[in-house]
Amino acid sequence: MTTLPAPTDALAESQRLIGMIEQLRGDLPFADDILALHRPTHRELETSATRSEQAVAAWREALARRWDSEVAGLRLYKRVVRQLAEHYGGEDAPEVQMLLRGGTDSDSTPSELLADLRRLQAALSVGLEFARERLPEVEQACAVLESAITDANQSETQRRVAVLDNRMARESYRRVRGETRRLLVAHYGEHMAHEFTDLLG
Numbered sequence: 001m002t003t004l005p006a007p008t009d010a011l012a013e014s015q016r017l018i019g020m021i022e023q024l025r026g027d028l029p030f031a032d033d034i035l036a037l038h039r040p041t042h043r044e045l046e047t048s049a050t051r052s053e054q055a056v057a058a059w060r061e062a063l064a065r066r067w068d069s070e071v072a073g074l075r076l077y078k079r080v081v082r083q084l085a086e087h088y089g090g091e092d093a094p095e096v097q098m099l100l101r102g103g104t105d106s107d108s109t110p111s112e113l114l115a116d117l118r119r120l121q122a123a124l125s126v127g128l129e130f131a132r133e134r135l136p137e138v139e140q141a142c143a144v145l146e147s148a149i150t151d152a153n154q155s156e157t158q159r160r161v162a163v164l165d166n167r168m169a170r171e172s173y174r175r176v177r178g179e180t181r182r183l184l185v186a187h188y189g190e191h192m193a194h195e196f197t198d199l200l201g
Helices: 007-023 031-088 110-125 135-191 194-200
Strands: none
Touching: 007 031, 007 135, 031 110, 031 135, 110 135, 135 194
């Protein structure tokens, strides 16, 4: 199987090929047929490349928002757990141990951090007066992190779909390109124009 051209290479190559076919319209009896194949394929390449770029940009933004939410949530979690540890006499106190997952907090996934914050939220809702003051802050951190996780997951799905669509458009272009090459070789034989051999190999 022939490898797919890179997205920008396929677009540039497709544009050049369309331009060359248009210039030879008077000499090629099947030029309009080739153009009828290439123009929609070229438009699909452009559309899918744009969608792919937009989806990747949105995904990166969503990851950045999720990262910011994770950092803020982890800092809050550590600060409140430290306050509870001070109140109960250390991290070994059972009241503090029930909040700790084990392992290092920095190794947690976003979902694990959200679960940690939810546990902390539940403990604060029935806990000490000073800790109860932190409850709205923890609730806000949970809501922001949960939203950021959802957005990042949706953006990842959209990115994957857009990348797949782009691959399919490039595969479609590869097939149209192959058909164009076949028609040109059948018409010109081995004496195909140098420009076409450079483009179509």
